[in-house]
Amino acid sequence: MLIKKPDDIRSGEITDENLYLNRRNFIRAAVLAGTTTATTLLYRKLATPSREKPKVDPATSSGASGYFTPEGEAATGFDDITNYNNFYEFSTSKEAVAIKAKNFVTQPWTVDVSGLVHRPKTFDLDDLLKLAPLEDRVYRLRCVEAWSMVIPWLGFPLGKLLEQVQPLSGAKFVKFMTLLDPQRMPNQRGDVLPWPYVEGLRLDEAMHPLTILAGGLYGKMLPPQNGAPLRLVVPWKYGFKSIKSIVQIVLTDKQPNATWSAYAPDEYGFYSNVNPSVSHPRWSQATERRIGEWGRRDTLMFNGYGDQVAHLYSGMDLKSNY
Ligand SMILES: Nc1nc2c(c(=O)[nH]1)N[C@H]1C(S)=C(S)[C@@H](COP(=O)(O)O)O[C@H]1N2
Ligand SMILES: [Mo]
Numbered sequence: 001m002l003i004k005k006p007d008d009i010r011s012g013e014i015t016d017e018n019l020y021l022n023r024r025n026f027i028r029a030a031v032l033a034g035t036t037t038a039t040t041l042l043y044r045k046l047a048t049p050s051r052e053k054p055k056v057d058p059a060t061s062s063g064a065s066g067y068f069t070p071e072g073e074a075a076t077g078f079d080d081i082t083n084y085n086n087f088y089e090f091s092t093s094k095e096a097v098a099i100k101a102k103n104f105v106t107q108p109w110t111v112d113v114s115g116l117v118h119r120p121k122t123f124d125l126d127d128l129l130k131l132a133p134l135e136d137r138v139y140r141l142r143c144v145e146a147w148s149m150v151i152p153w154l155g156f157p158l159g160k161l162l163e164q165v166q167p168l169s170g171a172k173f174v175k176f177m178t179l180l181d182p183q184r185m186p187n188q189r190g191d192v193l194p195w196p197y198v199e200g201l202r203l204d205e206a207m208h209p210l211t212i213l214a215g216g217l218y219g220k221m222l223p224p225q226n227g228a229p230l231r232l233v234v235p236w237k238y239g240f241k242s243i244k245s246i247v248q249i250v251l252t253d254k255q256p257n258a259t260w261s262a263y264a265p266d267e268y269g270f271y272s273n274v275n276p277s278v279s280h281p282r283w284s285q286a287t288e289r290r291i292g293e294w295g296r297r298d299t300l301m302f303n304g305y306g307d308q309v310a311h312l313y314s315g316m317d318l319k320s321n322y
Helices: 017-033 037-046 096-099 125-130 157-164 201-208 257-261 306-315
Strands: 110-115 121-124 135-142 147-157 175-180 200-202 212-216 231-233 246-252 287-290
Touching: 017 201, 110 125, 110 157, 121 125, 121 175, 135 212, 135 231, 147 157, 157 201, 157 212, 157 246, 175 201, 200 201
Parallel strands: 110 246, 147 287
Antiparallel strands: 110 121, 135 147, 147 212, 175 200, 175 246, 212 231
């Protein structure tokens, strides 16, 4: 992946029509959001010609976006990514989330980082987006429900944030929490899940360079339905590990009680690495439906990221540690 530092980019490098149009939309969004530094950073990022060259014929509507995985899989269309969502705080209907989340207010926003760290700190969004250059990361997202997408995230490695707070040697896990506010997240008035939504990673998983905090997608600020203003993305694990709209991060010595894993431990393990040979009790995980495509694809071990992450689990029985 070609990554340029935002400051290396001159405005004269903005040539592409799509980028120009995106930039206009983005500026409108940024003005509405009323932020300063964070949006400036995202704005500059939009000027970076860091999209990867198509390796397959981009004759499909999704391929036309210009975003591809390194293996040449075209990004799923923006409309699918932003209108087919799991975000139970707003609705359990994937098609309704975007509508219900439309007016979700994410300004101001802070993320509190505490627990077993030398330097606990409450970051505001601008602080966070300044920690590291924002990068395009085109990742597969494989939901445990056996559908998948390819999403061009804009984000930075979670490790950059963890470096700031300096984990103590006793820290073994990282716990993440979504906002708890039934006024703003209306489905939290119901009890479909215990709130707030909680997720967790082992510290080495959290420090892995593929693990990112995303603040955008398709070069724009993250839409509310995708977890604005900041969400986790762990591409080799089932989608529910990638917790949205994070307000709190705690480093601990104990495995966190993650929401889905506590709710139905036989169905959703703490690890939840994508694994085609370990079935969900009620369906096979061997294949998946790629949104926007016909037919089904084989599901890949670790969602295709095995070369990078398999070593994290060497010596572990992945059938019992599902
Ligand atoms: N807080 C929170 N995070 C969440 C969820 C949720 O309901 N609440 N759903 C998860 C599930 S099941 C999936 S598949 C992904 C979907 O992300 P997307 O809508 O951006 O594609 O978000 C995950 N993160
Ligand atoms: Mo999911």
